[in-house]
Amino acid sequence: MIPRPGGSAEDDGVVLSVVTGADGNSFLLILDAGSFEEVARAQLDFAIPYQFHGESHLTSACVRALLQVSQNALNRASRA
DSSP states (O other): OEEOTTOOSTTOEEEEEEEEOTTSOEEEEEEETTTOOEEEEEEOSSOOOGGGTTOSOSOHHHHHHHHHHHHHHHHHHHHO
């Protein structure tokens, strides 16, 4: 979970989930932490391995892209 800056509730933020589609490519699913409704998704043209959590084999460009999408979702959610 990524907390919303300045949020006061325990579930004020977003939850990130990596999903692998039937085509073998992954997407990052961004969910509202309170309702688990989809806030955004970022389609990737490659697969992220299931064991990526806590691993350091992702390229820095991939990590930057995932962080940017997450930040954009938080910004949109805070304006809503």
